[in-house]
Amino acid sequence: MEYTTAPGDLEMGPTERTVVLVEKKSSTEWIWKVFGVLLIAALCVGGILLFAWYWNGREMTTQLGRTETLIKNDSAEETDPHYTLKRISSKAKAAIHLEGSYEDESLEKQLEWKDGQGQAFAQGGFQLVNNQIVIPRTGLYFVYSQASFRVSCSDGNEEGAGRHFTPLSHRIWRFSDSVGRKVSLMSAVRSACQTTAQEGSYRDGQGWYNAIYLGAVFQLYRGDKLWTETNQLSELETDAGKTFFGVFAL
Template sequence: MVEYTSAPGDVEMGLEEKMVVLVEKKSSTEWIWKMFGALLLVALCFGGVLLFAWHWNGPETTTQPGQAEALIEEDSAEKTDLHYTLRRISSNAKAAIHLEGSYDEEDESSKDELEWKNGQGQAFAQGGFQLVDNQIVIPQTGLYFVYSQASFRASCSDGNGEGAGKRLTPLSHRIWRYSDSIGSKASLMSAVRSACQTPAPEDSHRDGQGWYNTIYLGAVFQLNKGDKLWTETNQLSELETDEGKTFFGVFAL
């Protein structure tokens, strides 16, 4: 009868083989869990991106054909507006004000100056700007773009006609500034233009016609909180105050 014996080395080899098998099973399990965790993380990230995109863009809305045409017409009308560019700039500005000029020579209660109006026509104020005593009050210290335009319709004639004396009187428009740091008013911008360079057509004054002139002022200034800005204009009776012709404004940069 043949007997089998196990040497110590065989026993050790058997143990090592068993240990190898156990290590392989453990490594395989960890790899599966790692893959599962990575896939779960990718799914969560993708879902987060979709949720952020939906929240940013908002839910999609459908528009009926009639509504689409109305929106297109409204957008086209806005872009043809005379003050579209100004509104687009001011919408991104920290603070802005835009005023429309008004002057009624026949109104006895009207002061002998160009009156600025807020809240009518294209006029508006935002970001802390105020119109006080016909002056713009600066809300905060910083850089500002200041602008103004005065439109005139000068009636000119030769000889002793009704508009003869106006040929010698120039048109002027000026922006003043008062600052507590200065302690007195100072001229911010000004311009002068000849009213009548050549005689107007015969009977132009009687027919309500005349020579048209426009003075535009605009520049960037460092202004302080509480500074006051106002205008001074001559030849008020020759001013054109229809909407969009004479205005005054400031916006922060």
């Protein structure tokens, strides 16, 4: 506060003057206000930067963890015989992959396909009905199958090893209402024990190993049914990853 003397009234004489109180703001008050605003702004900016740093660090940690997990999974899956097919089919809208087994001898020339064990799965409307794959909708599909064999080429006579020829066959059948009958979609025949290069393994009783793989793209229609036919079922290798059957949409 500051006291200011006002000019006196001439009629009242020079001795009497009016004193007026005038409020005068301190010169330091506005400085403190400006400093307070700047401090609040600095705290806000600092908080935003701290939050951004924390969030970026968290995302980097999560990303590194995911990358390490993917690297570990890729390293493990590279040894999986299903790796390529599984990776492709995982991006498909509809896919089915089945594992083969031969436990029921009443299924003549047919493997028993299972969709609930090992690497087997079904998605996008595919169904396994009566040991047949049912196509969910019309479109282009990649159809594939593999049958692995282990054939004993020797009948106990070492000199006759490699001379006993055994034909192996694997076929995929298709039934479509548009055709009205079953047709062969793919097939292959291979002769086991056709060479003597593995006579050492014959003597050890390990047998002759080979696999028949089928795979191609086809235009299939809704309701089409696919199944396989294989001979020498008793010679099949049905361990995980050796005999399989599948379809995926393109």
